[in-house]
């Protein structure tokens with residue numbers, strides 16, 4: 027760019043002045059970094075220092091190199107608008123990471139000088155990002171599903187002033203909750219079943235001027251991106267309305283696990299064996315007539331009821347659900363209380379393996395015990411009805427270790443069968459796959475959202491068919507930006523949790539529409555204006571970017587070129603790391619901006635005994651860990667040169683080959699854990715990186731280099747004490763295998 | 772219905788639990804046990820019990836009336852109160868153990884030769900007689916309860932402690948003769964009788 031004007035500023039505060047020759051660093055910025063303006067300052071982040079920089083900016087500086095503390099510190103002081111900023115981390119990762127001794131001075135200074143070179147090199151290759159132009163400004167929220175989760179999300183969004191479209195498949199609002207006789211208490215003293223008050227909720231939804239309800243309707247086509255989704259809402263009779271919305275909350279709920287898969291527990295064989303949903307039906311029907319509940323088979327009075335927990339759940343054999351549905355223990359206690367309310371002398375026994383009572387369930391549990399509900403720890407083997415209507419329950423009593431424990435003359439058996447998420451189509455299973463698991467409803471499901479995304483019609487599933495991308499770190503955040511899953515479709519939960527969950531999802535949707543309308547990222551790089559673009563002429567249409575983007579942000583246009591949907595993008599850079607011809611870049615982060623930093627350092631010759639090791643560190647976890655190691659006073663090798671990357675997924679293999687070619691003796695990568703217990707902020711980034719790294723051996727062989735010249739490591743943000751050791755270990759390894767033969771080329 | 776069949780049918784019915792609630796001291800707490808096992812793990816004599824408290828509570832719920840009431844287990848309790856202190860559900864476990872033992876004893880189901888039961892009986896009779904424990908009579912009676920020969924052997928084994936107590940004036944060797952009891956023996960007897968009547972009425976024993 028012709029009018030590029032670099033200003034480089036070297037801070038002397040925080041001990042930098044004493045530990046480093048800042049004058050020499052300023053000279054490096056000027057001579058080698060070709061900075062137009064170079065200044066030292068004794069305390070750069072104070073008002074005076076900041077004003078000094080601002081004045082230069084006002085006078086034409088448009089790239090600012092700040093050689094001071096970590097990019098993670100003083101972000102407000104150095105948050106200059108409209109210019110590209112490169113932060114050179116001399117504090118946390120140079121002077122705090124090196125011993126304050128005279129002997130260490132030379133190496134520390136060399137380190138600082140290299141980082142200044144790198145900062146100037148980066149500044150030349152980046153520009154201040156501007157909001158993406160394709161962004162949409164629709165702020166309406168679409169909620170799919172009219173149960174408790176969907177209605178709560180709709181009401182919360184409406185109360186915050188956003189218009190909501192609520193689409194419900196059936197003819198009434200209320201979902202599963204409307205089928206309950208009563209609910210588990212959600213108020214003090216958590217002792218008795220409470221009224222659901224679903225009618226009240228339905229009424230407030232129906233009357234809310236901000237909410238438009240579509241009954242008997244489904245979403246038959248969903249395209250677009252946050253801020254500009256276009257959705258076809260089709261009624262049962264086939265009429266379709268196309269609506270534009272800014273964000274989507276998917277609250278498609280659950281289906282009770284099919285109890286007919288449990289014939290050994292008597293379901294389907296005896297009418298006196300019901301599932302929890304069946305019991306609610308009985309209770310409601312009885313209440314409607316003002317009658318007590320009676321035995322379904324012959325209408326006889328009920329004297330004893332047995333509840334079987336974990337029926338077809340937490341199943342280690344793989345036949346049934348593997349997980350715990352979270353609500354069933356409380357639900358069974360509630361249902362046992364229905365009988366105690368009817369007649370306290372009815373024997374009610376709950377056979378459980380582990381009683382799990384989330385929320386205030388512990389109080390509820392005690393209340394059930396006080397009412398005389400009997401709890402027996404055991405696993406039920408069989409339920410048989412003798413033809414007269416009364417059943418025999420055989421189980422293994424785990425406390426008395428009695429494998430032939432028996433309850434006889436049981437009038438009603440209730441199976442706690444749990445829930446199956448209505449996640450829609452599992453897009454990770456090819457549509458024509460033959461070996462789908464018939465036990466999993468989700469694998470035969472019909473689509474909920476009917477997305478037109480290249481990656482498939484529904485949201486990617488996380489585990490056991492639930493729709494989420496990380497249960498702990500980012501709930502609601504599915505891997506489709508602007509679409510949030512909530513309620514039991516996301517993870518097993520009860521009503522109280524679903525209400526909280528839906529409120530959170532509504533807030534997420536609001537964040538999404540607001541950020542989208544400003545053309546910036548919502549999560550996790552909240553507020554980021556940069557977005558990936560690709561150079562069309564260079565693209566070979568290999569499709570790698572479209573396949574590897576963890577968020578389905580890239581479609582294909584008519585000419586089969588990638589079509590980026592910036593608002594769907596999370597700015598991880600995985601596409602940039604994937605592209606074999608390196609045509610994808612961000613305004614402030616590109617193959618070139620990182621590559622130039624790597625090549626900017628001064629490589630001492632083979633005989634200097636000063637190796638150089640490149641460390642590509644994930645800026646979410648590894649880089650903060652490195653910073654904090656410095657803060658904690660852990661020192662590590664002075665031969666390391668660290669470049670933060672957005673995600674290991676954004677690491678383009680060319681950086682590694684370039685580094686090795688230009689004389690680095692080793693390359694380290696530090697990223698987040700991948701696999702089942704992944705911690706990657708971009709879900710698949712570190713996994714893709716590790717896959718790409720598995721091919722690095724060939725490259726090393728071609729270069730005739732040792733395998734150990736590259737090392738990839740998993741690091742978590744708390745590994746503060748561990749990172750320096752990892753660095754030192756690797757530095758020792760490099761010393762062992764010797765200097766790279768590529769110096770000075 | 773035969774006995775076995777009836778026993779089967781009564782399994783896991785609440786009948787015995789209800790009986791315990793009605794007749795056993797603090798019995799209404801049994802249903803509140805959450806089967807965590809902390810009591811059993813806390814009992815210093817735990818390993819020596821056939822059925823530690825947690826199990827006893829489960830057996831009550833499982834309707835195993837005979838097994839519970841004939842058990843030696845509750846008699847193992849030394850009233851250290853460890854379990855009470857630790858029970859997350861705050862069950863008065865010690866009291867329930869004694870309540871069960873007492874109930875079993877009153878029903879005549881408690882193991883006849885259980886040493887704790889026998890000692891307790893001796894202690895009670897000794898105390899109730901005069902309103903005050905006659906120590907020498909109690910200990911000698913205890914040593915000799917299984918006959919003269921074992922009595923001598925037991926007394927001999929304890930002689931050092933006995934001499935020590937004599938020296939420290941903790942034992943009156945003439946207690947057989949000089950034991951006085953309390954002032955109003957008649958009053959005490961009347962009181963105990965009344966208390967017994969009340970208890971019997973409450974627990975449905977016909978004295």
Ligand code: SF4
Nearest residue numbers: 575595596598599601
């Ligand atoms: S890979 Fe990451 S940066 Fe690239 S389009 Fe997808 S979300 Fe955006």
Ligand code: SF4
Nearest residue numbers: 565566568569571605
């Ligand atoms: S990865 Fe690169 S070359 Fe391949 S389709 Fe995407 S932009 Fe084009």
Ligand code: SF4
Nearest residue numbers: 804805807808810858
């Ligand atoms: S500690 Fe208390 S709650 Fe736990 S098993 Fe013993 S009595 Fe039951």
